[in-house]
């Protein structure tokens with residue numbers, strides 16, 4: 457077992473960090489305040505080969521493995537967890553095509569993402585079905601030469617800017633997860649209505665909207681796998697994407713720790729830096745333990761995916777532990793900053809708001825524990 461990164465891995469982590477320090481950190485606060493979509497920054501990240509990390513070399517991608525994708529994601533989230541949500545949503549949308557698509561579909565839908573800058577959305581959640589994803593109500597009706605799509609989606613990242621939508625629906629709600637299917641839809645298709653941008657607590661630089669499908673016609677050849685294959689495709693996607701979400705929690709937590717350490721050495725109370733007070737030292741030590749433990753879980757989940765080992769349990773350990781730790785660490789960072797931590801003049805209040813979402817999307821912390829309990833009890 458070797459915990460060291462290879463020279464190439466260290467090099468592209470540095471490459472990502474340079475981009476984050478020059479292009480993201482200086483403007484993250486401004487985008488958080490305005491809620492503006494950072495399209496130009498997204499495009500620059502694409503030009504530097506830092507997004508769409510799941511695309512293999514055979515399709516024109518960089519051929520990063522899951523561990524390498526996690527290293528990049530952690531670094532981008534260190535700059536801004538909100539912007540990173542937009543970046544990560546591309547991978548989340550492309551993964552089902554890579555996992556469930558045939559060669560023709562991969563070439564048609566994935567290759568354009570390597571040739572020019574494009575944005576994608578993963579569309580599973582609905583207004584009345586979030587955690588209970590097997591109960592989604594969007595219907596795919598077989599009309600002979602095409603599928604007709606009707607229904608609503610909610611909380612879809614990148615929806616206002618996406619060129620491609622990967623949409624889950626059911627061929628028969630009675631079949632529950634056995635009816636779930638997955639279709640690829642291109643932007644501008646008739647009957648697809650894109651909702652208003654949601655006004656959110658955090659991740660304000662990410663674009664989140666509802667979608668309405670009203671008799672949308674989708675060619676038969678746009679279905680990934682067969683009707684009913686969608687559930688398995690979604691679950692396999694999550695095994696790959698949960699380590700990515702967990703690594704964005706590691707990035708946010710590391711940033712909060714770094715900010716807290718720096719501030720605690722500068723801020724003086726009772727005649728000495730607050731870092732000299734043991735109560736602050738204990739908080740910083742706990743924060744550091746949680747960051748490192750989260751990172752190790754992420755790396756284990758990612759390496760298992762890379763070694764083609766089933767990682768459902770470890771991916772959920774990583775997602776739950778890293779997200780919950782990020783919430784605790786960012787809250788402690790605000791505490792270490794005292795009153796100044798509560799002010800928008802310092803970066804930690806944003807980190808605390810951004811951390812909250814990591815416990816909610818891609819399966820809440822409660823749902824991760826349901827997955828883990830099922831895995832542990834059925835061993």
Ligand SMILES: Cc1cc2nc3c(=O)[nH]c(=O)nc-3n(C[C@H](O)[C@H](O)[C@H](O)COP(=O)(O)OP(=O)(O)OC[C@H]3O[C@@H](n4cnc5c(N)ncnc54)[C@H](O)[C@@H]3O)c2cc1C
Pocket residue numbers: 545577578579580581584585586587588610611612613614656659664813816817818819820821822823826
């Ligand atoms: C900003 C943002 C971006 C998002 N981006 C996307 C996206 O790009 N694509 C997409 O498809 N979705 C996206 N989501 C949706 C996200 O994945 C869901 O919000 C999440 O899965 C939770 O679903 P819900 O909001 O309906 O909550 P609910 O499922 O209604 O859950 C509410 C509460 O009940 C708890 N709960 C539910 N069931 C159980 C149970 N069986 N046992 C114990 N507790 C339970 C939950 O943990 C939670 O605390 C996004 C959400 C947000 C907020």
